[in-house]
Amino acid sequence: MLQALEGSQAVAQAVALCRPQVIAAYPITPQTHIVENISKLVADGKLKCEFISVESEFSAASVVLGAAIAGSRAYTASASQGILLMAEVLFNIAGLRVPLVMTCANRAISSPLSIWNDQQDSMAVRDAGWIQLYCADNQEAVDTTIQAYLIAERTELPVMVCMDGFTLTHTLEGIDIPTQEQVDNFLPAYKFSRTLNPQNPISLGTLVSPDFYSEARHSHHTAILNAQTEIIAVDQEWAKISGRCSGGLLTVEGPEEAKIAILIIGSVYGTLLAAMEEFPEEQPVKLIKLRSFRPFPIDALKAACEGLDDVIVLERAIGLGSGAIVGLEVTAALAELANPPKVHNFAAGLGGRDIPLEMLPRLLATLNEPSDRRLRIIDVELDKLPEEDR
Amino acid sequence: MDFSQLRNKQPRFRGLESGHRACTGCAEALAARLVTEAAGPDVMVANATGCLEIFTTPWPESAWRIPWVHSLFENASAVAAGMEAALKVQGKSTKVLAFGGDGSTFDIGFQSLSGMLERGQNVLYVCFDNEAYMNTGIQRSSSTPHAAMTTTSPPGKERMGKRHLKKDIVSIIAAHHIPYAATTSVAYPSDIRKKVRRAMAIEGPTFLQIHCPCPLGWGHEGYKSIEIARLAVQTGLFPLIELERGGLAGVMPLRNIRPVVDYLKEQQRFRHLFTDELRAKEELEHIQAIADHNIEIYNLRSDGHKDAFDSEGMDTVRRGGMRWA
Amino acid sequence: MIEIRIHGRGGQGNVVAAYLLAMAAFEEGRYGQAFPNFGAERRGAPVIAFVRIANEHILRRNQVLTPAFLIIQDQALLHVSGVTNGLLPGGKILVNSPQSSDELSQQLGKEVISIQASLLAKKILGRPVPNTALLAAFFALTGMLSQKSLRKVLQHKFQGIVLEKNLLLIQEAVGLVPAGIWQSEETNVASS
Numbered sequence: 026m027l028q029a030l031e032g033s034q035a036v037a038q039a040v041a042l043c044r045p046q047v048i049a050a051y052p053i054t055p056q057t058h059i060v061e062n063i064s065k066l067v068a069d070g071k072l073k074c075e076f077i078s079v080e081s082e083f084s085a086a087s088v089v090l091g092a093a094i095a096g097s098r099a100y101t102a103s104a105s106q107g108i109l110l111m112a113e114v115l116f117n118i119a120g121l122r123v124p125l126v127m128t129c130a131n132r133a134i135s136s137p138l139s140i141w142n143d144q145q146d147s148m149a150v151r152d153a154g155w156i157q158l159y160c161a162d163n164q165e166a167v168d169t170t171i172q173a174y175l176i177a178e179r180t181e182l183p184v185m186v187c188m189d190g191f192t193l194t195h196t197l198e199g200i201d202i203p204t205q206e207q208v209d210n211f212l213p214a215y216k217f218s219r220t221l222n223p224q225n226p227i228s229l230g231t232l233v234s235p236d237f238y239s240e241a242r243h244s245h246h247t248a249i250l251n252a253q254t255e256i257i258a259v260d261q262e263w264a265k266i267s268g269r270c271s272g273g274l275l276t277v278e279g280p281e282e283a284k285i286a287i288l289i290i291g292s293v294y295g296t297l298l299a300a301m302e303e304f305p306e307e308q309p310v311k312l313i314k315l316r317s318f319r320p321f322p323i324d325a326l327k328a329a330c331e332g333l334d335d336v337i338v339l340e341r342a343i344g345l346g347s348g349a350i351v352g353l354e355v356t357a358a359l360a361e362l363a364n365p366p367k368v369h370n371f372a373a374g375l376g377g378r379d380i381p382l383e384m385l386p387r388l389l390a391t392l393n394e395p396s397d398r399r400l401r402i403i404d405v406e407l408d409k410l411p412e413e414d415r
Numbered sequence: 416m417d418f419s420q421l422r423n424k425q426p427r428f429r430g431l432e433s434g435h436r437a438c439t440g441c442a443e444a445l446a447a448r449l450v451t452e453a454a455g456p457d458v459m460v461a462n463a464t465g466c467l468e469i470f471t472t473p474w475p476e477s478a479w480r481i482p483w484v485h486s487l488f489e490n491a492s493a494v495a496a497g498m499e500a501a502l503k504v505q506g507k508s509t510k511v512l513a514f515g516g517d518g519s520t521f522d523i524g525f526q527s528l529s530g531m532l533e534r535g536q537n538v539l540y541v542c543f544d545n546e547a548y549m550n551t552g553i554q555r556s557s558s559t560p561h562a563a564m565t566t567t568s569p570p571g572k573e574r575m576g577k578r579h580l581k582k583d584i585v586s587i588i589a590a591h592h593i594p595y596a597a598t599t600s601v602a603y604p605s606d607i608r609k610k611v612r613r614a615m616a617i618e619g620p621t622f623l624q625i626h627c628p629c630p631l632g633w634g635h636e637g638y639k640s641i642e643i644a645r646l647a648v649q650t651g652l653f654p655l656i657e658l659e660r661g662g663l664a665g666v667m668p669l670r671n672i673r674p675v676v677d678y679l680k681e682q683q684r685f686r687h688l689f690t691d692e693l694r695a696k697e698e699l700e701h702i703q704a705i706a707d708h709n710i711e712i713y714n715l716r717s718d719g720h721k722d723a724f725d726s727e728g729m730d731t732v733r734r735g736g737m738r739w740a
Numbered sequence: 741m742i743e744i745r746i747h748g749r750g751g752q753g754n755v756v757a758a759y760l761l762a763m764a765a766f767e768e769g770r771y772g773q774a775f776p777n778f779g780a781e782r783r784g785a786p787v788i789a790f791v792r793i794a795n796e797h798i799l800r801r802n803q804v805l806t807p808a809f810l811i812i813q814d815q816a817l818l819h820v821s822g823v824t825n826g827l828l829p830g831g832k833i834l835v836n837s838p839q840s841s842d843e844l845s846q847q848l849g850k851e852v853i854s855i856q857a858s859l860l861a862k863k864i865l866g867r868p869v870p871n872t873a874l875l876a877a878f879f880a881l882t883g884m885l886s887q888k889s890l891r892k893v894l895q896h897k898f899q900g901i902v903l904e905k906n907l908l909l910i911q912e913a914v915g916l917v918p919a920g921i922w923q924s925e926e927t928n929v930a931s932s
Contacts, residue, residue, distance in 0.1 A: 029766040031759070046504040047497060075500035079493065080530030087490035087527065091461060091497025094484055097504055099497070117486050192801050196775040197759045199766060199797070221459050221482035221498070223509055230485035231472035292801055299800035379803045 027199035032163040032188065033058030035200045036128060037065075039167040040100050041072040042208040043126075043174050046215075047092035047099040049077040049085045053107040054140045055190035056130040060102060082107035086114035086127075093123045094229060096222075098174065098215035101125075104190055105132035108146040112153065115183075119154030120245065121230055124177035124217055125184075126170065131291065131341070132190040133376040141377020142190040144291060144341040148350050154245055156184040156252055157319040158271075161294035163193050163200050165271045165316075171203065172259045172271065175212055179259070180252045187318075189292040189341075191377070207266050249320045256317055272314055274322035277329045279311035284334040286311040286366075287388060290318060290351055291341060293373075293380050300385035307389055318351065323358040330359050333366040337388050339403075343372050348399030369396065371403040378404055428456050428480075435478035436470040440637020442601040442627035442644060443467055443543040447514065449604050450541055450625070451481060453611035459498055460484070460512045463491035463519035466550045466629075467543060489523040491515045492531040495538045503537070510539065510615060517544045517558035520624075521582050532591040532620045539614045539621045542584070545629040553632040557582040560652070561705065562698045563684045565632070570687035575698050580705070588622045589658040596622040597657040602644035606655065606667070626653045634683020646678035651706035654713045668717035672710065675703045741794040742884065743804040747823050748813030751783040753871035757811070758789035760875055760893050765793045767889035773798045786817060793884065807831060809922075811878060813870050815839065815854070824848065832922050834878050836870040853881060855916045864909045865902075876910035883923040887914060 030038075036059050040048075048067075050060040066072040075092075079085045082103050089099035103111060108129055118125055129147045133139035147157060156176060160166040166188040173184035188194060219229060233241055257273045264270045277286070278298065287297060287310055294314050301310060313329055313336075315322075330336055336359065338352035347353070352370030359365045369391060374380040387403065407415045430451020437444035447467055451458070459482040462468045468485045471478040486494045495513035502509050513531075515524055520542040531538060547565045548554040555568040560581045564570055568577040588596045594617045597610045607625060614621035626647055628640040635643055647653040648667065652675060655667035676699060679685040688695045688702075710716060744761065748754035755776045762772030770793055777788035790804040806826045815837035817823050824833065833850055836857040844852040855877050857870030872894065879885050887910065894906050 027766065029759075029763040029772060047500045049497065049500075073504075075504050077496065077500055077534065079496075080526060080533070083490060084493035084496070084527045084530055087486060087493030088497035088500065090486055090490075091484075091494035091499075092501040093497075095459065095498040095501035095505075097501035099501070113487055114490060121484075121486070191775070195755075196773060196801065197762050198773045199771055221484065223457050223459065223482055226480055226482045228472050228477035228479050228483045228485075230468075231474040231477060232469050233474045237474055295799035296801050302799075381802045381805065382800060 027201055029197055030163070030200045030202070031058065031195065031197045032166060032193040032200075033130075033195065034062045035163050035167050035202060036170055036188070036194075037062030038202050039170040041066050042203060042205055043100075043171060043212055044098065045074055045100040046097035047075045047077065047089060048101065049079050049088035049092075049099070050101050051079050051082045051085045051103070051107060053082070053104050055132055055142070055194045056102045056104045056107070056128065058194060059128060059130065082110040083114060086111040086118065089125055089127075090114060090118050090121070090123055093125050093217060094121070094219065094221055096215070096217065096220040099125055100127065102128035102130065104130040105134055105146045108150060109134065112150055115150050115153040115155060117230075118183050120241070122181040122245070122248070123183060124181050126173040126177055127183070127185055128170065129185050129187045130190040130194045131187055139376035142192050142341070143375045143377070144187065144189070145343070145375075147185060147187045148342040150185075151319055151350070154182070154249065155319060156180070156182050156249065156256070156317070158184065158186055158256070158316055159290045159318060160186065160188045160193065161272070161292055161314055161316075163188075163196065163198055164269065166193055167200060167202065168263060168267060168269055168271045171208055171212065172263050175259045175262075176252065176255050178216060180248060180255050181218065182248055182252055187291065192292045201267075201269075203267055211263060211266050253317070253320050253322055253325075256320075272316045274317040274325045275329060276314045276316070277311050278314070280309040283309035283311045284332075285309070285337070285389070285392070286313050286330060286333050286335070287337045287339060287385075288313040288315055288351070288355060289339050290315045293339065293341070296380055296382060297385055300382040303382050304386055307386055310385070310389065315351065321354055321358070323361070326355065326358050327362055330366055331362060332364075335369060335392055336366045337369045337371065337391070339371050339373055339384075339388065341372065341374050343375065343400060343402070352400060367396070370400045372400055373402065373404045375402065380404070427452055430454065430456070430458070430479065430481045431471065432478045432480060436473060437466070438631055438637065440628075440630040440640045441466075441470075442629065442640045443516070443545055444470070445640075446543055446601045446607065446625045446627050449601075449607045450512075450611050450623070453608040454510065454512060454539070454615055456481060457508065458482075458510045458512050459502075460514055461486065461491045461495040461498060463513075463515035463524055464488035464550070465516040465519060467514060467516065469550060488519050490527050491519060491524055492538070492540060493527040495540070496531045496534065496536045499536050499538050511537070513538055513540045515540070515542055516549070517542060517546060518548045518556045520544070521557045521584050529591065532588065532593050532622070535619055537618055537620070539611070539623065542622070542624045543627050544624050545627045545632060546581070547629070547632050549629045549632045558584065560702075562688060562702060564687060565684070575694055576684070576687060585622070585624050585656065585658065589661045591620070592661040593620045593622060595657070595659055598624045598626070598653065598655050600626040600644050600648050600653060600655060601628070602641050602648060603655070603667075610657070632684070634686070635681055639681060643678065643681050646673060646681065649673045650675045650678045651710040651715055652678060652702070654709045654715055656713055663713070666713045666715055669710070669715045670717045672716065675699070675706045741792055741798065742809070743807045744791040744793070744809045744811065745804045745807040746789045746791065746811045746813065747817045748787055748871070749783075749817070750785045750787050752813045753869050754787045754789045754813060756897070757813070757871035757875055758791045760872070760890070760897065761791045761878075761885075762793070763893040763896065764879070764885045764889040767892050768885055770795055771798050775801075777803065786820060809834065809878070809882070811874055812836065813857075813874060818844070818848065824850065832881075834874060834881065836874055853877070853917055855913065857913065860912055860916075861909060864912065865905050872906050873909050873913035876913040877917045880914045880919045881917050881922040883920045
């Protein structure tokens with residue numbers, strides 16, 4: 026049944042349904058409502074767990090690491106500067122192959138200071154060795170959070186559930202919260218193969234010489250790539266219980282005959298879908314929603330883009346000094362096709378700039394303009410800059 | 416008796432086995448063994464990055480016989496806090512220990528340590544204090560004593576080693592009003608054991624600072640580690656004290672107080688203090704003044720009082736007058 | 741789909757008003773979406789919230805630039821640049837103000853209804869928080885959603901004496917505006 030819930034409130038409830046035993050978090054906009062709602066559930070006795078209000082994001086990530094290796098399901102959430110402060114621990118968690126789940130309430134990175142939404146934060150830690158799943162709406166955020174625990178615990182890889190800050194976290198909309206019974210049937214009790222136990226003492230996080238480091242990296246990399254199967258399977262298993270898919274690795278929407286696709290990541294999906302209805306006179310377009318950025322689903326992407334003439338990638342972050350982040354990975358993946366489509370890379374909506382419906386015709390119009398293979402910030406207003414900075 | 420068989424006849428638990436890669440005379444390795452022996456098998460350790468972590472676990476080997484994790488340099492307290500929370504929810508009584516050197520305790524991990532203490536978590540934090548970043552090749556830390564030479568506080572025309580004072584970490588820890596914080600030294604094994612047992616018995620955050628000479632970093636022969644550690648105590652430069660809820664609860668009295676030069680002259684890190692230069696003499700006076708100050712504020716003088724148990728090298732902790740710990 | 745923009749100041753319950761509106765839509769089996777304009781909200785600072793109400797699932801997440809209705813919680817904001825921007829032709833403005841509706845309509849050249857929501861709230865709640873009174877008036881004017889739904893969502897949001905006083909407040913507020921004069925084919929939502 027649909028309930029009118031704020032995204033953060035819904036995610037807090039989803040987390041509680043997964044019965045985490047330890048939660049640690051440090052407040053940062055726009056993640057705060059999630060942990061506030063969890064705190065309330067704990068205070069009201071609706072969620073039995075140790076909620077640890079730590080003194081930094083660095084410790085938040087470290088506490089959940091400790092909890093998970095000591096045998097408890099754990100959860101944390103952060104955003105922006107918090108993700109960057111956590112960065113060292115995030116790499117460490119992944120390298121230790123600890124099955125943790127965290128929410129990233131995507132927000133821009135300072136400086137200049139911005140509390141608003143883009144995806145520079147999670148993109149900055151894309152190579153930390155975590156699975157990264159991006160949510161298009163709050164229902165996906167709820168379902169993906171629940172799925173994330175199963176994916177993490179099956180693959181022994183941490184999962185970062187990325188949801189756009191404010192655009193999702195602070196938006197009230199209709200969301201179906203699954204029942205406890207549904208989640209219990211889906212998610213077995215927490216298990217971690219290297220749980221610390223005095224009866225069988227092991228050492229975790231040891232020093233590895235050059236003789237073994239490459240092998241450790243190889244097995245980690247392979248594990249993330251192989252997680253594609255699990256991401257798809259878990260989405261389907263949850264669909265059997267909930268009746269809803271969150272989109273596996275990626276989904277393609279739009280007319281079969283379309284020769285153009287727009288690839289997006291995150292909550293701009295709905296706005297572009299609405300735009301496709303709003304501007305029916307535009308040429309037919311497919312909308313590719315990339316849910317799994319890590320693992321990067323090269324094969325699924327190639328299959329989705331086979332036969333297309335143009336792929337427009339619209340992303341919410343920028344590889345300063347290079348260009349697109351998602352876009353260049355898409356470009357590289359599609360280059361493996363016999364007749365690769367032309368990839369056009371754009372960033373928009375940086376630091377919370379609104380992406381209006383008119384973004385769709387604006388993007389399509391670029392196909393007649395000189396190519397933007399590296400990246401162009403499509404909604405930049407150059408007249409605000411001094412001449413020499415344009 | 417065949418002494419080679421002696422070890423086999425000892426039934427006591429060893430948390431840290433021999434065969435690890437520590438330098439000869441490494442006091443930290445000895446202290447870690449003593450701590451884990453006293454703490455017993457029902458423990459888990461979160462170990463900060465540092466020598467102890469490096470020399471005990473060159474993959475695929477490990478010298479630990481207790482569950483042990485190394486995450487990062489600055490988060491041992493927070494990892495331990497998470498382990499403690501998990502065990503608490505699971506209803507387990509296993510005690511969590513956090514190990515760190517002075518770098519990870521005084522400097523980079525100080526924030527997460529403070530947070531863990533403030534939250535009152537049931538963790539025994541042990542700082543193996545060898546007074547510099549030894550793992551990276553002897554750089555100064557905020558624990559490095561005044562005037563000591565390190566690779567980042569070298570003496571020269573303009574400098575006489577480290578310009579600043581050693582951070583009074585135990586007072587800062589005590590200011591968190593935790594149930595128990597104490598200093599101890601590798602030269603007094605039974606003092607370590609006693610203080611570990613005491614901390615283990617307490618439900619809540621506890622803290623031990625163990626003074627551990629580093630032959631490489633301090634510049635002395637490996638066989639001299641214990642002797643030098645004892646001199647640090649006997650000169651008053653490293654007072655052995657206990658604090659309960661922030662208040663001084665006990666000190667080890669010094670029956671035979673030694674001048675600081677006896678301690679300093681044994682170590683290459685202080686060799687620039689033993690020249691004819693005026694500034695060298697002044698620095699020696701500074702250091703003696705530091706020791707005198709410690710003796711004064713902690714009342715380390717044993718008042719000429721002699722009792723049967725107050726012997727050198729024994730655990731002679733005077734608690735609230737003449738009460739035995 | 742109906743789009744509404746709410747302007748107020750930090751502390752006036754702007755986001756709460758937007759959420760209550762969208763929640764009321766769900767009470768009636770419609771779809772609602774509400775979100776704040778994500779400011780670093782401080783007491784007294786101008787804040788904006790957006791609401792969409794529709795008969796089908798709402799896809800778009802962009803800001804409401806062309807609202808059919810504006811709800812202004814502080815009359816001083818009427819004269820702040822940009823506040824009335826984008827109001828659709830024939831769009832209506834509900835404002836919390838001691839000035840009369842005619843006076844304001846004339847000033848702005850737009851259809852404005854004013855009620856003294858703060859005064860009424862001060863009298864009944866003891867605090868000059870205008871949001872629920874304005875919502876009640878808005879529901880009455882448009883007939884878009886029922887007072888029953890508003891009562892229901894207030895019951896989700898508040899409890900005890902605060903709830904009782906709010907229920908009394910909305911009852912009084914309804915009486916201050918002519919019921920149904922903003923009702924149109926559009927407010928029946930089905931249209932778009």
